[in-house]
Amino acid sequence: MKKKPPVNPMDRHRISGSFFVFSMIFFYAPLLILIIFSFNEGKSMTFTGFSLRWYKELFFNSAKLWGSFGNTVIIALVSALVSTIIGTLGAIGLYWYNFKLKKYLQVVSYLPIILPEIIIGVSMLMFFASINLPLGLATIIIAHITFNIPYVLLIVMARLSEFDYSIIEAAYDLGAKEIDTLLKVIIPMSIPGIISGFLVAITLSIDDFVITFFVTGPGASTLPLHIYSMLRFGLSPVINSLSVILIVGSLVFALTSKRMFRHMFN
Amino acid sequence: MMKNYGQRYTLPLLLWITVFFVIPFSIIFVGSFLKKGLYGGFELQFSLDAYTSLFSNTMRKVSINTIIISVITTIVTVLLALPTAYYMARSRYKETLLFLVIIPFWTNFLIRIFAWIAILGNNGLVNNFLINAGLLNAPVQLLYNRWAVILIMIYTSLPFAILPLYSTIEKFDFSLLEAARDLGATKPQSVYKVLIPIIIPGITTAVLFTFIPAFGNFAIPDIVGGTDIRMLGNIINEKLKTARNWPSASSISVVLTIMTTGAVILFTRLTAPKRAAQVKEES
Amino acid sequence: MKKMLILSLMAVLMALFASTVSAEDKLYIYNWTYYTPDEVIKGFEEKFNVKVVYDEFASNEEMFAKLKAGGTGYDITFPSADYTAIMIKEGMLEKIDKSKIPNFKNIDPELIKTITYDKNCEYSVPYMKGASGVAVNKKYVKNYTKDMSVYLKPELKGRMTLLDDMREVMGFALKANGFSVNTINPAELKKAKELVMQWRANILKFDAESFGKGFASGEFWVVQGYEENILSELEDAAKKDTDFFIPSTGGPCYIDSMVIMKDSKNKDLALKFINYIHEPAQYAKFVDKFGFPSINVPARKLRTGKPVYTEEDLKKCELKLDLGENLELYNKIWEEIKNE
Numbered sequence: 038m039k040k041k042p043p044v045n046p047m048d049r050h051r052i053s054g055s056f057f058v059f060s061m062i063f064f065y066a067p068l069l070i071l072i073i074f075s076f077n078e079g080k081s082m083t084f085t086g087f088s089l090r091w092y093k094e095l096f097f098n099s100a101k102l103w104g105s106f107g108n109t110v111i112i113a114l115v116s117a118l119v120s121t122i123i124g125t126l127g128a129i130g131l132y133w134y135n136f137k138l139k140k141y142l143q144v145v146s147y148l149p150i151i152l153p154e155i156i157i158g159v160s161m162l163m164f165f166a167s168i169n170l171p172l173g174l175a176t177i178i179i180a181h182i183t184f185n186i187p188y189v190l191l192i193v194m195a196r197l198s199e200f201d202y203s204i205i206e207a208a209y210d211l212g213a214k215e216i217d218t219l220l221k222v223i224i225p226m227s228i229p230g231i232i233s234g235f236l237v238a239i240t241l242s243i244d245d246f247v248i249t250f251f252v253t254g255p256g257a258s259t260l261p262l263h264i265y266s267m268l269r270f271g272l273s274p275v276i277n278s279l280s281v282i283l284i285v286g287s288l289v290f291a292l293t294s295k296r297m298f299r300h301m302f303n
Numbered sequence: 304m305m306k307n308y309g310q311r312y313t314l315p316l317l318l319w320i321t322v323f324f325v326i327p328f329s330i331i332f333v334g335s336f337l338k339k340g341l342y343g344g345f346e347l348q349f350s351l352d353a354y355t356s357l358f359s360n361t362m363r364k365v366s367i368n369t370i371i372i373s374v375i376t377t378i379v380t381v382l383l384a385l386p387t388a389y390y391m392a393r394s395r396y397k398e399t400l401l402f403l404v405i406i407p408f409w410t411n412f413l414i415r416i417f418a419w420i421a422i423l424g425n426n427g428l429v430n431n432f433l434i435n436a437g438l439l440n441a442p443v444q445l446l447y448n449r450w451a452v453i454l455i456m457i458y459t460s461l462p463f464a465i466l467p468l469y470s471t472i473e474k475f476d477f478s479l480l481e482a483a484r485d486l487g488a489t490k491p492q493s494v495y496k497v498l499i500p501i502i503i504p505g506i507t508t509a510v511l512f513t514f515i516p517a518f519g520n521f522a523i524p525d526i527v528g529g530t531d532i533r534m535l536g537n538i539i540n541e542k543l544k545t546a547r548n549w550p551s552a553s554s555i556s557v558v559l560t561i562m563t564t565g566a567v568i569l570f571t572r573l574t575a576p577k578r579a580a581q582v583k584e585e586s
Numbered sequence: 587m588k589k590m591l592i593l594s595l596m597a598v599l600m601a602l603f604a605s606t607v608s609a610e611d612k613l614y615i616y617n618w619t620y621y622t623p624d625e626v627i628k629g630f631e632e633k634f635n636v637k638v639v640y641d642e643f644a645s646n647e648e649m650f651a652k653l654k655a656g657g658t659g660y661d662i663t664f665p666s667a668d669y670t671a672i673m674i675k676e677g678m679l680e681k682i683d684k685s686k687i688p689n690f691k692n693i694d695p696e697l698i699k700t701i702t703y704d705k706n707c708e709y710s711v712p713y714m715k716g717a718s719g720v721a722v723n724k725k726y727v728k729n730y731t732k733d734m735s736v737y738l739k740p741e742l743k744g745r746m747t748l749l750d751d752m753r754e755v756m757g758f759a760l761k762a763n764g765f766s767v768n769t770i771n772p773a774e775l776k777k778a779k780e781l782v783m784q785w786r787a788n789i790l791k792f793d794a795e796s797f798g799k800g801f802a803s804g805e806f807w808v809v810q811g812y813e814e815n816i817l818s819e820l821e822d823a824a825k826k827d828t829d830f831f832i833p834s835t836g837g838p839c840y841i842d843s844m845v846i847m848k849d850s851k852n853k854d855l856a857l858k859f860i861n862y863i864h865e866p867a868q869y870a871k872f873v874d875k876f877g878f879p880s881i882n883v884p885a886r887k888l889r890t891g892k893p894v895y896t897e898e899d900l901k902k903c904e905l906k907l908d909l910g911e912n913l914e915l916y917n918k919i920w921e922e923i924k925n926e
């Protein structure tokens with residue numbers, strides 16, 4: 038049989054490529070607005086002139102905003118980490134094994150996505166109050182872990198569905214212990230799923246407002262809470278500046294750390 | 304010999320969800336059968352008021368609205384997400400693209416919506432551009448209707464549909480597609496009959512991640528929905544805060560949960576019979 | 587990976603520890619956003635050598651839902667009149683020892699007489715009396731009268747908003763018909779509802795959060811809202827084109843009060859704060875910042891600016907009171923308004 042000549046991989050993907058470009062434009066268009074208006078002289082949505090006024094305000098006059106931002110970052114990282122661990126292990130258990138309570142777990146683990154946020158917020162607050170758990174960063178982190186878990190679960194399980202189980206069987210046949218199989222076979226092969234789950238968890242946590250509003254304690258403000266409270270009163274151009282810094286920082290990180298990813302993933 | 308580690312793997316999950324979710328949810332479930340406190344909260348008295356009040360015109364109208372918006376959003380989002388995730392999974396720069404897709408969503412949700420209002424609003428960029436170019440005399444109201452809600456929902460759900468699809472497609476062995484081509488299949492046929500069935504779990508996940516948040520959403524209809532578009536999430540909010548009727552907010556949530564869970568179980572069963580066969584054979 | 591885990595655990599422990607440091611020298615305030623100017627707070631912190639932790643909410647409803655569900659830790663909060671009454675009935679408030687608040691005498695005695703929801707101010711000290719109104723963008727809106735008829739103008743269709751607040755909207759409709767904002771007469775409520783439905787046909791949306799932004803950006807030309815939210819979004823030039831008025835037919839008004847929570851851990855400091863607010867110099871700073879009318883009599887002479895609306899304007903407004911069980915009547919109508 039004649040071998041087909043090698044095709045430039047990107048040629049094959051003209052259709053999907055154009056969908057990708059469309060998505061990128063869709064995602065980044067509002068960001069362009071943000072960036073432009075962060076340099077706006079005035080407060081309103083008409084561009085009156087170029088100015089670094091809001092950046093100055095951001096760096097010299099926004100202690101509370103940075104405090105909220107710091108809280109948000111801590112909460113996001115911790116809750117994403119813990120929920121990824123719990124979710125990944127849970128996905129492995131649920132996908133390959135049958136055991137008592139499996140049906141209960143399957144239904145119950147997905148409920149946090151289904152239940153409306155305000156109900157989750159109020160009920161968790163009532164629960165925390167009934168056990169006298171002081172409200173604050175800890176309760177926010179607990180709540181965030183809880184609603185992140187189903188997302189990680191689903192993503193990792195979808196990934197596991199393509200696993201060639203014979204590799205794992207082979208590992209056992211060769212005498213490997215479970216912990217080694219886990220660390221050296223299962224997890225490495227699931228990394229894109231685990232990373233996707235982790236990223237989803239961070240994204241959800243950074244943006245959560247309703248649940249956080251109810252379970253937060255005095256003094257523990259997060260970025261969404263802060264922004265929401267400013268909604269009625271404006272001064273939002275400072276937020277634009279913060280968003281721009283955040284985006285630019287993350288983009289720089291993403292684009293320059295390709296080597297780091299390769300190292301992490303391989 | 305496969306030892307049953309199932310319980311060990313799922314122990315943290317079991318403990319966490321039971322303590323921090325099932326217990327709070329039980330409070331809501333029980334609360335839905337209680338009487339409304341005068342100023343909110345629950346009165347310890349049995350009452351089915353919260354459930355009988357579900358059969359009203361308002362609830363019917365809002366439920367239908369919610370279902371329609373959620374279904375349209377889900378279909379369009381997943382259709383957009385599939386080719387996008389496919390392209391990402393096959394690219395040399397896949398990890399970078401993954402980050403590029405997610406980073407816009409690390410800016411705050413409210414800020415992004417207001418940026419869309421700045422673009423699509425009556426006094427926004429699109430309208431002003433068209434008026435200045437002489438194509439319009441007066442602004443066209445693009446927002447504050449059902450389509451604005453759907454558009455913004457697609458916008459906010461798309462990354463959550465792309466990520467699970469990416470994760471599943473990335474693992475796919477693409478030489479299978481080439482093999483299908485060699486055996487005479489056309490490109491669409493090979494995609495439809497080889498790729499799609501294997502990434503069904505990713506598609507299911509993308510559908511769930513889009514449909515469920517859309518179904519319970521309140522913020523987006525609130526901000527860009529205008530006067531006519533109200534969804535179940537708005538009703539629940541109002542019951543809880545304005546009307547201070549906690550049992551009613553609870554009963555709507557309970558019914559919403561049961562219906563959504565039922566739909567999820569149904570959908571998962573319909574799309575994954577093949578997987579069950581695979582696992583049985585292997586064990 | 588392990589290092590990240592350990593680092594994050596340490597960060598969490600530090601954060602948890604920091605948030606539980608002793609409450610002796612801290613005052614926890616739960617207030618409307620920006621309602622008390624930073625300089626007043628800083629002045630208090632310096633004078634008494636304490637720290638003020640300031641959390642914010644945007645509506646009585648969400649503040650109450652949170653406190654009712656168990657949100658503890660606050661010393662002082664600022665409910666409006668109807669919610670003050672509710673919180674008293676629910677036993678959430680501590681009695682206020684007025685002997686520790688000598689500046690209480692600065693408050694307008696005429697105002698105190700109208701406080702029927704808390705006779706003799708046993709549980710609350712008034713902070714501010716105000717009302718929502720209508721803001722009109724004069725660049726686009728000509729030929730209007732300063733009342734709610736502007737909401738019936740067909741040429742303004744799709745460029746107006748009303749507050750997403752049941753009592754406020756119904757209040758204006760009831761007053762426009764000459765009824766009380768606290769009525770429970772079904773016929774009167776029905777007439778008010780009809781008027782609101784006529785308004786609803788012309789508005790773009792009900793908006794209680796971003797009406798100020800929308801007005802400032804030119805998205806909305808007529809909004810119902812609070813002057814402090816609207817005017818703070820505008821540059822000085824734009825303020826000249828803006829007309830804010832309380833409709834001549836009147837509307838609901840509110841009294842926001844300072845209350846001390848029953849589970850407050852720092853009641854003495856809370857009393858000191860309440861007293862400090864009503865020092866005339868401090869209160870003048872507050873009303874100057876927002877253009878509010880002043881309920882503190884000596885402060886009226888100390889303020890440097892003019893209020894956007896005056897104590898006179900407020901005379902045509904009626905205080906929103908708690909309706910108790912009769913709130914259901916309003917709930918039903920509001921649901922119908924929103925869903926038809």
